[in-house]
Amino acid sequence: MKAATDLPPVGRHAGQPARRHLLSVADLGADGIEEVLRVTDSFVEVSGRAIPKVPALRGKTVVSLFFEDSTRTRLSFETAARRLSADVMTFSAASSSVNKGESLRDTVETIEAMGIDGVVVRHAGSGVPWQVARWLRQAAVINGGDGWHEHPTQALLDCYTITRMLAGAPAHEGGPGSLAGVRIAIVGDIRHSRVARSDVLAFSALGAHVTLVAPPTLLPPSLAGWPVEVSHDLDAVLPTLDVVYLLRLQQERMREALLPSLREYTATYGLTSTRARLLPDDALIMHPGPVNRGVEIAAEVADQPSSVITRQVANGVAVRMAVLYLLLGSGVDLAA
Ligand code: NCD
Numbered sequence: 001m002k003a004a005t006d007l008p009p010v011g012r013h014a015g016q017p018a019r020r021h022l023l024s025v026a027d028l029g030a031d032g033i034e035e036v037l038r039v040t041d042s043f044v045e046v047s048g049r050a051i052p053k054v055p056a057l058r059g060k061t062v063v064s065l066f067f068e069d070s071t072r073t074r075l076s077f078e079t080a081a082r083r084l085s086a087d088v089m090t091f092s093a094a095s096s097s098v099n100k101g102e103s104l105r106d107t108v109e110t111i112e113a114m115g116i117d118g119v120v121v122r123h124a125g126s127g128v129p130w131q132v133a134r135w136l137r138q139a140a141v142i143n144g145g146d147g148w149h150e151h152p153t154q155a156l157l158d159c160y161t162i163t164r165m166l167a168g169a170p171a172h173e174g175g176p177g178s179l180a181g182v183r184i185a186i187v188g189d190i191r192h193s194r195v196a197r198s199d200v201l202a203f204s205a206l207g208a209h210v211t212l213v214a215p216p217t218l219l220p221p222s223l224a225g226w227p228v229e230v231s232h233d234l235d236a237v238l239p240t241l242d243v244v245y246l247l248r249l250q251q252e253r254m255r256e257a258l259l260p261s262l263r264e265y266t267a268t269y270g271l272t273s274t275r276a277r278l279l280p281d282d283a284l285i286m287h288p289g290p291v292n293r294g295v296e297i298a299a300e301v302a303d304q305p306s307s308v309i310t311r312q313v314a315n316g317v318a319v320r321m322a323v324l325y326l327l328l329g330s331g332v333d334l335a336a
Helices: 029-047 072-083 104-113 128-135 152-165 194-205 234-240 262-269 309-329
Strands: 061-066 087-092 118-123 140-146 183-187 209-213 229-231 243-246 284-286
Touching: 029 072, 029 152, 029 194, 029 309, 061 072, 061 104, 072 087, 072 118, 072 140, 072 152, 072 309, 087 104, 104 128, 118 128, 118 309, 128 140, 140 152, 140 309, 152 194, 152 284, 152 309, 183 194, 183 234, 194 209, 209 234, 229 234, 284 309
Parallel strands: 061 087, 061 118, 118 140, 183 209, 183 243, 209 229, 243 284
Antiparallel strands: none
16 A cells, blocks of 8 residues: 555645635636646556555545435545545435434534534535535535536546547647547537536636537527537537537426427437447547436447446546545645
C-alpha cells in the first residue's frame, strides 16, 4: 500500500483559499477540471491494485445524503470514500426521520453534529446542495445530482473517459486535459437532464464542439447562452461524431405527455443497430445509466465494443476518489 505522501501532488495556486465544496462544473473552470482529471490518473492506478486502498482520508467521515433513488452514484461515492480509508455513513430518506416530518435543515444539522467532513447530496430539488452548503459550518458538500440542474461528478467522469479513450486518436488535438477538436452529440431527454447540463458546461470548457439532438419537446424552453448547436436529425449528425452520448427518457420527471409514443421516439432518436452503423468506426458510445435498453439504445449496441458505458462506471469511482481527496484530503484548491 502506498503511503499518503505518495499521493498525487496537487497544484496549489498562490494566495488562493482552499475550495470547500463541489456544487457546479462552473465552479471548476477548465483548469479545475484538468486538475481533477490529472489526479484521477493516480486513483485509476490505485483501483487496479490487488488491494485498491490508500490511507489518504483515514479518520475522516463522509456521509451520503440521498433523497432520491440511485444505484451507481451512491455506490460509486461510497466505494471511493472507502478506498481512501474514510468512514462512510449512509442516509436514506426512505428510512429516516424525514418520514416523521423532520426538516431538511434539522436533518443536515443533526448529521453535522455527529462530526463529519464531507456530505454527498442528491435531491430532487434543484439548488438543494447550495442550501445545504450554507447550513453546514465545516463539512464539504458535493453535489451528487440536484433536480434537473447539475451532476458535476458525472460530467467529470465523462470528461475523463473521453480524454483517456481518445488519447492518440486524430480527433484529439489537445493535451490529456483537452477536448479541443472533439465532436460530441448529446441525444435524448436534454430538458430533464442534469447530466446534460453539467456535461455541456464541462465538454465546452475543455474545447469540445457539442450538438444537442432531441425532439423540440425534450429540449429546454430556452437555450440562450448554451454553447451548443441543435439538431433534430440524428442520422445526419452521427457520421460527423467522435462521441455519441445517449440520455435516458426521464419519465419520472415528465409532467405531461411530451412524446407520441416510446416506439416513435426509438424510431427517430434511438441508437438502433442500423443507426449505429452511421457512426465512424472509432466513435465512442456513452450513456450515464441507468439504461433503458430498447428505448434510447438497442441492447446489442449498448454491448458492442465501442460502447464505453461500463468504463464510465469504473472511471466514476476513481474520479470521485480524486474529488474527495482534493476537497477533504489535500487542503488545496480545485480551481486555477
Ligand atoms: C443520472 C442521474 O441520476 O442524474 N444517472 C446517474 O447518476 N448516472 C441519469 C438518469 O437518471 O438518467
